[in-house]
Amino acid sequence: MIFIDNEGVTDPKLNLALEEYALRxxxxxxxxxxxxxxxxxxxxxxxxxxxxxxxxxxxEANNIHVVRRISGGGAVYHDFGNLNFSFMTDYEFNKLNNFKQFTAPIVKILNDMGIPAEMKGRNDIVANDKKISGNAQFSSVKRMFSHGTLLFDSDLSEVTKALNVKMSKIQSKGHKSARSRVANISEFLKEPMSTTEFRQKILDGLFEEKTDFETYKLSDDEWKAVHELKKEKYDNWDWNYGKSPKFDIQRTKRFKGGEIDLRIKVRKGGQIENLKIYGDFFGKEPVEKIEDALENVRYEKSDITEVINQFDLYEYFGEIDKEEFINLIYGPDEL
Structure with missing residues (x-):
C-alpha cells in the first residue's frame, strides 16, 4: 500500500481535489x-x-466551508478534531458497498487501543452504539475509493449547529442525511492523546498490517494539477450548491403590510425556475414584475439581493423591510 502525503493541507476543497486527482x-x-x-x-x-x-x-457567520464530494451518503461535519481516511483500489464488484472490507483494519487498530469499535449497519463504525465513523464510496470504470471520518476530538456541539437546517418546508428529491447519536473516540481512551498522536497510531497500525507500505510525495506538476481541479470544481458554486437536485420551498411570514406566502421552485442547477407570491398585502405595482425578475436567478442570497435592490418594495407590499423580505426568499426562519 502507498501512503499519499498531503503535506499537512487542511483546506477541504484542496483535500477533496487531491483525493479525486489521485483516484483518476x-x-x-x-x-x-x-x-x-x-x-x-x-x-x-x-x-x-x-x-x-x-x-x-x-x-456564513462562522466561516465554515461547504463542499460537495463525489461520493454518495450523507452530510458530515469536519474540524481539526476529525481524521479522514481514503482507501483507493482497483474497482471490483465485490468491493462495492462492502464497507467492512475497507474498515476492518481501522476497527482492529481501534480495538487494539481499547476502543469497543465495531462495524454496524450499512456504513458506520460505532462504539457502545454511538457513531464514531461514517463511510462512503465512489467508483469509476477502473478505480474506486472508500473513505470515512474518524471522530476523535471533534466539537460535537458545532455538528448540531452547522447541520441544523433553518430553511422551512423544503420538498426535495435529494437524499436527506439521517442523524445518529455520535461520540468522540477520545471519550473511550484510558490515556489522553492529541489528534496528531492518534493519526500516527492509526498509521503505525496500518504499517504493521502492510509490510510493503511506502510514502508518496506529489511532484510540483501534480500539485499544480490538483490546484487546477480545486479551482475548476471544488471552488465552484455550481458544484457545491448548484448540483443540488430540483427542490421546492414554501415560506410564509406576516409583515406590517400583510402576510406574504412564497412558493419557489429551484431547478437542478440551482437557478430559480419559478417563484410565486401570494398574500393579503396591498400594493400599487403588480408582484409579477418581481416574480419575472427572479426567474433564472441563482438561488444564492447575493444574487437575489442584487435583483430585489432594483425594486421599491413599498410599491408592491406596503410597509415591509427589504432585508426581511430577502431573508424570506433565502435566509433563516427566525427573522
Missing part, C-alpha cells in the same frame, strides 16, 4: 491511502440538496 490519475494495480484533517467544514454527499442539509446563516 495514479497508477492502476496499486492500493493507496490518503489521510487528511480539514478546517471546519460541511462535506455534502453527491446526491444531496445542500440547502436542505446546512444552517446557512450559521456557517
Amino acid at each position: 490519475n495514479f497508477s492502476n494495480n496499486s492500493d493507496y491511502l490518503l489521510f487528511y484533517i480539514n478546517e471546519p467544514s460541511i462535506i455534502i454527499g453527491r446526491n444531496q440538496n445542500t440547502l436542505e442539509e446546512i444552517n446557512q446563516e450559521y456557517i
Whole structure:
C-alpha cells in the first residue's frame, strides 16, 4: 500500500481535489491511502440538496466551508478534531458497498487501543452504539475509493449547529442525511492523546498490517494539477450548491403590510425556475414584475439581493423591510 502525503493541507476543497486527482490519475494495480484533517467544514454527499442539509446563516457567520464530494451518503461535519481516511483500489464488484472490507483494519487498530469499535449497519463504525465513523464510496470504470471520518476530538456541539437546517418546508428529491447519536473516540481512551498522536497510531497500525507500505510525495506538476481541479470544481458554486437536485420551498411570514406566502421552485442547477407570491398585502405595482425578475436567478442570497435592490418594495407590499423580505426568499426562519 502507498501512503499519499498531503503535506499537512487542511483546506477541504484542496483535500477533496487531491483525493479525486489521485483516484483518476495514479497508477492502476496499486492500493493507496490518503489521510487528511480539514478546517471546519460541511462535506455534502453527491446526491444531496445542500440547502436542505446546512444552517446557512450559521456557517456564513462562522466561516465554515461547504463542499460537495463525489461520493454518495450523507452530510458530515469536519474540524481539526476529525481524521479522514481514503482507501483507493482497483474497482471490483465485490468491493462495492462492502464497507467492512475497507474498515476492518481501522476497527482492529481501534480495538487494539481499547476502543469497543465495531462495524454496524450499512456504513458506520460505532462504539457502545454511538457513531464514531461514517463511510462512503465512489467508483469509476477502473478505480474506486472508500473513505470515512474518524471522530476523535471533534466539537460535537458545532455538528448540531452547522447541520441544523433553518430553511422551512423544503420538498426535495435529494437524499436527506439521517442523524445518529455520535461520540468522540477520545471519550473511550484510558490515556489522553492529541489528534496528531492518534493519526500516527492509526498509521503505525496500518504499517504493521502492510509490510510493503511506502510514502508518496506529489511532484510540483501534480500539485499544480490538483490546484487546477480545486479551482475548476471544488471552488465552484455550481458544484457545491448548484448540483443540488430540483427542490421546492414554501415560506410564509406576516409583515406590517400583510402576510406574504412564497412558493419557489429551484431547478437542478440551482437557478430559480419559478417563484410565486401570494398574500393579503396591498400594493400599487403588480408582484409579477418581481416574480419575472427572479426567474433564472441563482438561488444564492447575493444574487437575489442584487435583483430585489432594483425594486421599491413599498410599491408592491406596503410597509415591509427589504432585508426581511430577502431573508424570506433565502435566509433563516427566525427573522
